[in-house]
Amino acid sequence: MMFIRKLLKNTFFHDVVNYIRALIPYRYKILDADFFRFTETLFENENKSYEQMLHFQFEALKAQVEKAYRFSDFYYQKYNLGGFNPSQLKNFDDIARIPMLTKSEVRENVEKMLVVNDRKNLIAGYTSGTTGKALKLYASPVTFSRELAAVLYQWSRIGFRPGDWRVELRGFVEGDMDYVELSWENVLRINIIKLSSKNIRNVFQKIKRIKCVFIHGYPSAIYKFTKLLIEAGLTLKVRGVFLASEVLYDWQLSLIDGYFKGADMIAHYGQAEKIVLGAWDRGIRKYNFIPTYGYLELDDATDEIIGTGFINDVMPIIRYKMTDTASGFSKIPESSKMLFPVVEKIIGRQGDFTLNEGGNLIPPAIVTFPFKQLTVITACKLIQNDINVFDLIVEGPRTSELSAEASGVVKGLKKIYGKNAVFKIIVMEKIPVDKSGKFRWIECKINR
Incomplete structure (x- = not known):
């Protein structure tokens, strides 16, 4: 053709x-x-x-x-x-x-x-x-x-050319690994939740070894990554x-x-x-x-x-x-x-950075994963009051089905924030919004 x-x-x-x-x-x-x-x-x-x-x-x-x-x-x-x-x-x-x-x-x-x-x-x-x-x-x-x-x-x-290696600072990496190497995609996916001053040098060395030339990710996650590199005195060229x-x-x-x-x-x-x-x-x-x-x-x-x-x-x-x-x-x-x-x-x-129990910054985009495929809950808002203390506000009917779905969300959130995190579930008929129909769906009230 x-x-x-x-x-x-x-x-x-x-x-x-x-x-x-x-x-x-x-x-x-x-x-x-x-x-x-x-x-x-x-x-x-x-x-x-x-x-x-x-x-x-x-x-x-x-x-x-x-x-x-x-x-x-x-x-x-x-x-x-x-x-x-x-x-x-x-x-x-x-x-x-x-x-x-x-x-x-x-x-x-x-x-x-x-x-x-x-x-x-x-x-x-x-x-x-x-x-x-x-x-x-x-x-x-x-x-x-x-x-x-x-x-x-x-x-x-x-x-960018297909085949170029890239660092991926997006997506959810389950478990305690610093990163996952997806060699069939030429992608090094970083565990954003775990990323901290304790492992930034290990992550940096891995990036250098496989010669990643592009970075792809959430602005909040790339910001966090960049800040850690600066604080550690590391220079990365891409x-x-x-x-x-x-x-x-x-x-x-x-x-x-x-x-x-x-x-x-x-x-x-x-x-x-x-x-x-x-x-x-x-x-x-x-x-x-x-x-x-x-x-x-x-x-x-x-x-x-x-x-x-x-x-x-x-x-x-x-x-x-x-x-x-x-x-x-x-x-x-x-x-x-x-x-x-x-x-x-x-x-x-709209959404704030939050913190897990290890004190690591959690970008708002990561927090979306437990909220996918909801059928009863029509809207959600997460408020972090302290390191392990959260309010989970859910919008929808006060039914056993909603309670079960909210419990499933909490289970997913614990994978992000840690097993010691406590979530108070608050059911509302309607979560207040601004003139554009939005609300700040993640709020962090910790004085940082």
Whole structure:
């Protein structure tokens, strides 16, 4: 096929073919035409004109809306009740006619949002729950092929090649190990919970031995890692740093920047819902979004991000209120590539650092793991009052099912904070939120 012949001329894709299976779980390891076709589209579209890409986005959005209305019971009923019909979509001004979608609607109607009848190949996933409420989602192997293509496309901006070793400061490492070496992925995953002044030299030596050249992780975890390196008087040289899955604060970036001088950096913004995908470009520390991936809007009144995803072929998510807010929004590209819109800052995923019984800092993203796949609890908030004293506030009905689910969460939290940690479970009908619908879902009241 023509697009495959074109790709084979690009050395980046030779590396991809050799390394692709290491980047995703075994059941998703399908290097098919969807991956290559979407990759080719990404590289082709970055060189198109602004007008051409606006046309691409409108047609992609219109196709998602028509598919959703025709094949999804949820969207058919929602749009009819809202007085909207896909035939009304004539230009960009008409997008405002489409009723917006909320997280609670997704939670309550996920099965009805599907546009396929055959569900045997569907892949269920969950959001991190950083707004206090995890969502169940569906995708297909095609979705993951496109997602992988988009991620590698972004990483390539600062020279990443499949096969490069990277330090991973994200994910949960169970047990007492300092790190796990995932040689088939060329990844050294650090145990963020255990990482401290006591083992930083051991971790540092391991990184040097296997020659990791990139760091990938939560900003809070990379900040903690960097601070420990500085305090230990250790110097680590890398080619690039990927900051992902959490909001990035200026005080974190200042420390990381000052230590990893000369390294390229990318801050990445994406979601488990796979709606929009943006990252810094080399030399431009603003979020440059991929117009091929999704359509991003900004609410004029609240600055809330509203998105429509293009890559999920089984569960369309259209005009989705994401509760994250943005500032410095521009519809016009600012780099040499056709990437837009451009956003200076993204605010969301609120949560403090906490401490385990060993006094080690726990990044908020790590704490999300016990909260996935909740069915009765609708929202959670964790407050640390002392080293081993916590309040676990849960939102939902006062039932035995909720009590059992909360006990399961506590069991997971003890793996993070230690067996001596005590959690007082408090049930509320509704956890108070701010104007954007958010609350600080992790609070640390210890005077540090």
